[in-house]
Amino acid sequence: MRKALAVYRKELRQIRRDRRTLTTIVFVPAFFLLLYGYALNFDIRHIALAVQDRDGTPQSRALVSAFVNSGYFDRVADVYSPAELDRLLDLNTARAALVIPEGFSRDLLNGRMPQVQFLINGDNANTATTVMGYAGNIARSAGATIASDSVEPPAAPVSVEPRIWYNPELRSTLFLVPGLIAYILMITAVISTSLSIVREKESGTMEQVRMAPIDTFSFVVGKSIPYFFISLASAALIIFAAMLLFGLPMRGNWLALLLALSLFIAGALGTGLLISTVAETQQVAFQAAMLSSFLPTLMLSGFIFPISSMPYALQLITHIVPARYFLIALRGIVLKGTPLRLLWPQMVALSIYALLMLTFSSVRLARERR
Amino acid sequence: MADNPRASAEPAAIDVRGLTRRFGQFVAVDKVTFDVRRGEIFGFLGSNGAGKSTTIRMLCGLLKPTSGTATVGGVDVTRDPEGVKRRIGYMSQRFSLYELLTVDQNIEFFGGVYGLDAAKLVERRRFVIDMAGLAGRETTLARDLAGGWRQRLALGCAILHEPAILFLDEPTGGVDPLSRRQFWRLIDALSQSGVTVLVTTHYLDEAERCHRVALIHAGRLAAIGTTTEVKQIFAGRPILEVRTDRSVEAMRLLDGFPEVEKTSLFGTAVHAVLRRGDARAEAIESRLRGLGVAVESITPVVPSLEDVFLDVIDSFSREPAAESEGRSASGRDA
Numbered sequence: 001m002r003k004a005l006a007v008y009r010k011e012l013r014q015i016r017r018d019r020r021t022l023t024t025i026v027f028v029p030a031f032f033l034l035l036y037g038y039a040l041n042f043d044i045r046h047i048a049l050a051v052q053d054r055d056g057t058p059q060s061r062a063l064v065s066a067f068v069n070s071g072y073f074d075r076v077a078d079v080y081s082p083a084e085l086d087r088l089l090d091l092n093t094a095r096a097a098l099v100i101p102e103g104f105s106r107d108l109l110n111g112r113m114p115q116v117q118f119l120i121n122g123d124n125a126n127t128a129t130t131v132m133g134y135a136g137n138i139a140r141s142a143g144a145t146i147a148s149d150s151v152e153p154p155a156a157p158v159s160v161e162p163r164i165w166y167n168p169e170l171r172s173t174l175f176l177v178p179g180l181i182a183y184i185l186m187i188t189a190v191i192s193t194s195l196s197i198v199r200e201k202e203s204g205t206m207e208q209v210r211m212a213p214i215d216t217f218s219f220v221v222g223k224s225i226p227y228f229f230i231s232l233a234s235a236a237l238i239i240f241a242a243m244l245l246f247g248l249p250m251r252g253n254w255l256a257l258l259l260a261l262s263l264f265i266a267g268a269l270g271t272g273l274l275i276s277t278v279a280e281t282q283q284v285a286f287q288a289a290m291l292s293s294f295l296p297t298l299m300l301s302g303f304i305f306p307i308s309s310m311p312y313a314l315q316l317i318t319h320i321v322p323a324r325y326f327l328i329a330l331r332g333i334v335l336k337g338t339p340l341r342l343l344w345p346q347m348v349a350l351s352i353y354a355l356l357m358l359t360f361s362s363v364r365l366a367r368e369r370r
Numbered sequence: 371m372a373d374n375p376r377a378s379a380e381p382a383a384i385d386v387r388g389l390t391r392r393f394g395q396f397v398a399v400d401k402v403t404f405d406v407r408r409g410e411i412f413g414f415l416g417s418n419g420a421g422k423s424t425t426i427r428m429l430c431g432l433l434k435p436t437s438g439t440a441t442v443g444g445v446d447v448t449r450d451p452e453g454v455k456r457r458i459g460y461m462s463q464r465f466s467l468y469e470l471l472t473v474d475q476n477i478e479f480f481g482g483v484y485g486l487d488a489a490k491l492v493e494r495r496r497f498v499i500d501m502a503g504l505a506g507r508e509t510t511l512a513r514d515l516a517g518g519w520r521q522r523l524a525l526g527c528a529i530l531h532e533p534a535i536l537f538l539d540e541p542t543g544g545v546d547p548l549s550r551r552q553f554w555r556l557i558d559a560l561s562q563s564g565v566t567v568l569v570t571t572h573y574l575d576e577a578e579r580c581h582r583v584a585l586i587h588a589g590r591l592a593a594i595g596t597t598t599e600v601k602q603i604f605a606g607r608p609i610l611e612v613r614t615d616r617s618v619e620a621m622r623l624l625d626g627f628p629e630v631e632k633t634s635l636f637g638t639a640v641h642a643v644l645r646r647g648d649a650r651a652e653a654i655e656s657r658l659r660g661l662g663v664a665v666e667s668i669t670p671v672v673p674s675l676e677d678v679f680l681d682v683i684d685s686f687s688r689e690p691a692a693e694s695e696g697r698s699a700s701g702r703d704a
Contacts, residue, residue, distance in 0.1 A: 006482020010471065017470040017511075204464035208527075211430055211460035212483040213452050 003214045007222025011196070015226060021192055029184040029234050033241055036180050037173055044130050049073040050094035052085055059105035059146050063116070066142030067098060072134045085119070095121045096131055108147050165336075174249075177242040178330035179303030181235055182264070182323040186293045189231045189265050191286065193224060193272030198285040201276075216366040220358075224269045231265045239334075251337030259340070260329040263350035267322050268293070270357025277364040297323040325349040381444065383408045383535055383566035384429065388438035391424050398424040400589040401438065406568055406582075408534075411561045413580030414570040415679065421589040422570040426537050429568070431455050443534050459533035463540035465524035469513035473504055476512055476527055484531040491530075498526030501556060518549025525556065529565075536560065538569040542576065554579055574675040583675075585682050592682040603681060604643070604673040607631065610651055612640045612658070613666040620663050627654065634680050641677060 015021055049067060053060050067073045076094055079085050088094040099117035107114035118135045122128040200206040209219065239257075242248035250257075271293060279285035297303060300314065301323035307315055318324050329346040332338030340347070382405035391399040399421045406412040416422045427433040429442055431451025440447045443457040467476050477498055481491040499505055502522035512520065521541065529536060538557075542550045554576065561567055561581075569580065577583045578597050585593040585600065593600050614620045621633045621640045631643045642654070655668045 002487075003483050003485060006479050009482070010468065010475070010479040013475055014468060014470045203469065204462060204466035205468055207462060208460070208466035208480075209483060210432055211455060211458070212480070213455040213485070214483045215452075 001218075004218035004222040007214075007219055008225055011223055011226045014196075015230070021196070025188050025192060025230055025234060028187055029238055030241070032184055032187075033177075033180060033238050033245075036176055037242070037246055044127055044134070045072055046074050047072055047096055047131055048076040048094045050077045050079055050085060050088045050097040051075055052079045052082075052097065052099045054102045055100045055104040057105035059108055060100045062146050063100060063104075063139070063142050064098065066138050066145075067135075070134065070138050072131075072138075089119065089121060092121070095127075096135070098135075108143065111147075114143075173242075173246045174335060175331070176304070177238070177246065177248050178327055178334060179301065179323075180242075181238050181261075181330060182301060182326050183294070183297050183303060184238055185231055185235055185261075185265055185268055186289075186297050186323070188234045189227060189268035190272040190275065190289045190293045192230070193227050193269050194275040194279065194285045194289055195282055196227070197223065197273065197276035198279050198282050201280060202282065216362055220273065220362055220365065224273065227269055227272075228262075228265055231268070232261060235261050235265075248334065250334055252333035253340060256340040256343070257330075257333050259347065260326060260333065260343075260350065263347065263354050264322065264326045267350060267354035267357050270354060270359075270361050273361035274357060274364065277361060296321045300324070302327050322350060322353040325353075382406060382441075383410070384412075384440070384442050384568060386425075386429070386438070386440045389425065389428060389435050389440050390437045391421075391428060391433065392436045397589050399428070399435075402586070402589075402591050404584055404591060404594055406566055408566050409561055409564045410582065411557060411567045411569065411580045413577045413583035414568060414586060415574070415577055415583055415675070416570070416586035417572075417683070420586045422586055423539060424589075425586070426460075426539055426568070426570065429454075430458060430460055430537060456531070457534055459528035459531070459536045461524050461528040461536075461538050461541055463543040465520045467512040467520060467524055467527065470511065472509045472511055473499075473515070473523060474508045476523065477530065480527040481530050486531060494530050494532070498523070498530065502526045517545045518552065521545050521549060521553060522556065525553070529560070533565070535566045535568070538567060540570055540572065542571070542573065550576070574679065577675050585679060587683050587686050590686070592686060593678070597675060600675070600678050601673050603678055606646045608644050609671050609673050609677060610642045610644065610654065610668055611636070611671045612642060612654075612668045613638070614640070614658075614663050615666070616663060620658065620665075623658065623661055623663065624654075627657070629654070632681075632684060634677075636676070641671070643677075643681065 015025075051064050051067075053064060064075070068075050073096070077088055079088065079097075085094075085097050085099070089097060097117075097119040099119070101115065101117070104114045104116065116139060118132070118139070120128045120131050120135075197206070200209070239248065239250075243250065272289070275285050275288045275292065279288055299305065300307075300310075300318045300321045302318070303323065307318050307324065310318070325346040329343045329350070332343055332346075333340075384406040386402060386404050389399055389402045390397065402421075402425060414422050414425070424433065428435050429440055429447060431442075431447050431454035435448060442454050445453040445457060447454050468479065471479065474495070477495050478491065481494060486494060499508065502519065502525070504519060504523060504526075507515070507519070512523065515523065525538075525541070542553055545553070550573075557567055557569070558579075569576075571577060580597070582594065582596050583600060584591055593603065595602075612620055612624070617635060617638060617640050621635060624630045624633045624640065624642050629644050631645045633640055633642045635641075651668050651670060655665050658665050658668075
């Protein structure tokens with residue numbers, strides 16, 4: 001116990017004096033939060049829209065206004081020929097075009113479903129899909145309004161009334177912040193733990209400690225507890241910052257959140273320890289951490305790319321990515337207020353991950369000390 | 371040199387019998403046998419990769435021997451490596467301190483991992499600060515200490531727990547001569563207080579300060595004894611130091627002389643080992659002059675440990691299958 005405490009105190013003192021580690025731990029999370037929070041935004045606004053209104057009636061103008069007033073579209077040009085439209089789309093002056101045919105208002109007022117043409121530049125498939133969704137919704141609701149303002153009631157027998165739960169404004173930031181937390185914890189926990197041990201190998205202090213009668217358990221505990229609390233503080237910092245800056249809600253139980261965070265961090269620390277038993281230089285440790293932790297967390301956890309739209313083989317692989325379970329739990333607790341008892345599969349998965357990593361790394365570390 | 375305590379009847383502090391370590395096919399340490407008595411300063415000499423560090427790592431309980439036995443302070447290194455660790459101090463050439471901790475914090479940390487209680491730590495801290503001459507620098511970062519102080523602090527951290535046996539792995543690398551002398555004075559004092567010291571070194575002048583030395587080459591013990599004994603390898607084989615303005619050419623010519631066994635370059639001079647017999651310096655000098663070499667001086671010299679070292683390596687490479695028990699240097703002439 002005294003030995004673990006000695007390692008713990010030493011580690012804290014080192015971290016305090018080590019500018020580089022401190023910067024990594026404190027500023028990288030803040031930087032990432034701002035970067036991803038503001039720049040990585042899947043909400044699409046201000047799409048340059050070209051309009052060809054061949055109907056020229058109050059009704060057709062009302063439809064164009066509905067598009068512009070939605071806030072998603074900026075009307076950049078009015079065109080009068082298909083050739084001109086092609087040119088604008090080719091030049092990328094317009095990303096989308098709305099073509100209202102002659103007879104639009106006549107059809108609408110006669111209770112016939114009028115057709116409008118909507119052209120989208122599909123070079124960015126994600127954006128195109130989203131824009132198409134927006135356009136469809138605007139056209140439907142505007143069409144209904146315009147029609148009901150006129151004579152006949154709308155003829156739609158079934159209408160969909162969408163209600164979006166948990167994130168009614170569909171702000172992608174809310175969806176991204178939990179992933180960001182996982183990502184940042186991977187950086188602070190995996191990188192800083194593995195580097196702290198590998199640095200000791202490089203400087204020779206590891207050998208000196210190995211010559212001392214200190215057991216692996218005390219060493220691992222003393223070494224990882226500071227990083228555990230730092231990672232936890234780092235997570236708290238991101239969560240509170242996201243609440244302040246992006247209006248992240250906290251609908252669930254704080255204790256459940258703490259549990260999820262702790263399990264995930266424990267696993268990440270174990271991964272860092274494991275890497276440090278393999279790597280002899282900081283560079284190798286860093287690369288190993290990148291490959292084993294960052295990339296899977298970024299690509300295969302559902303942080304940015306939905307797992308359900310991945311190829312089947314990749315979907316299978318995501319089952320061994322701990323961030324996948326962590327994200328489900330975190331989004332559940334923070335955004336939906338899901339009670340802990342519904343998240344037990346995720347908690348079990350995270351526990352297994354933590355247990356596996358800590359056991360495996362301790363065994364390797366003990367063997368290395370022989 | 372202090373009194374040689376090897377004559378005492380006490381059990382050996384370090385007792386090594388047929389110690390062997392293989393890494394795959396490579397035999398790093400090959401059936402090494404020696405013992406070190408309590409309070410003795412025992413020098414371990416050899417070039418890089420000769421097997422010195424591997425031997426030390428086995429003796430410290432860090433590496434399992436492939437075969438053979440070793441006891442350190444009466445404890446078997448294979449059976450109870452943790453027991454060994456409690457009894458020994460270890461300091462490496464890197465003076466492994468925590469750069470970002472102060473002098474005091476380094477002492478506190480190493481005291482902690484050795485399990486010292488608070489009262490003991492206070493006492494030992496005072497001792498180490500005094501010994502290393504670090505009074506007034508307690509709050510200096512280890513990073514900011516000059517070489518000699520770092521070295522003495524590292525030594526202090528290695529003996530915080532008052533080990534009976536101290537392993538020093540090239541402890542004076544990169545330290546100025548004055549600090550080296552100071553360091554060796556500390557080692558002498560420790561030895562006098564009964565601490566057994568096993569030290570590896572490249573510096574042959576340091577070897578002269580050891581009570582006994584062992585030469586290790588290619589994993590095998592090549593010679594063991596006091597420095598005087600070890601130099602007996604050259605009994606009956608005079609060494610001539612030849613100074614000329616063209617050492618390399620002189621060396622080539624000397625190699626062709628029948629009475630010259632071998633030559634080596636020593637700074638700007640050439641050392642020529644003569645075969646047993648009555649070869650005389652004058653004869654060699656005149657023949658060299660006859661061949662057009664301007665000889666400045668040619669004098670018989672007392673063999674240094676370096677001569678011994680080179681000779682041992684040389685004879686080993688000529689007889690690779692030599693038996694590996696440490697040959698007593700004096701026994702070689704018999």
